[in-house]
Amino acid sequence: MIVRIFITAVDPDDVERGNALFREQVKPVFEAFEGCTGIEWYIGVDEHSADLVDVAALSRWESLEHIEPAVSSPEYEVALSELRELFRQTPIVHHYEAPE
DSSP, X not given: OEEEEEEEEEOGGGHHHHHHHIIIIIHXXXXXXXXXXXXXXXXXXXXXXTSOEEEEEEEEESXXXXXXXXXXXXXXXXHHHHHHTTBXXXXXXXXXXXXX
């Protein structure tokens, strides 16, 4: 299993809108991708130096081979288009493999 962690930051006033966009637009699309076994959205609780709020999406995948076609798809672009407008920092993406 591969865990994909996507981290960025949003303005505090945009947190609720980001939560709604994730729930309504992003999560259903990810759950439909072949090889994606789930996705969650997290809001940071630590203070941020730029008065922003950290946010992270954690998705689980059967393999790395499933991720590239998903994140290159038109469905991915549409799902993230409005949410991306809220990002105030360039996203950082990491992939981790769960040991067997």
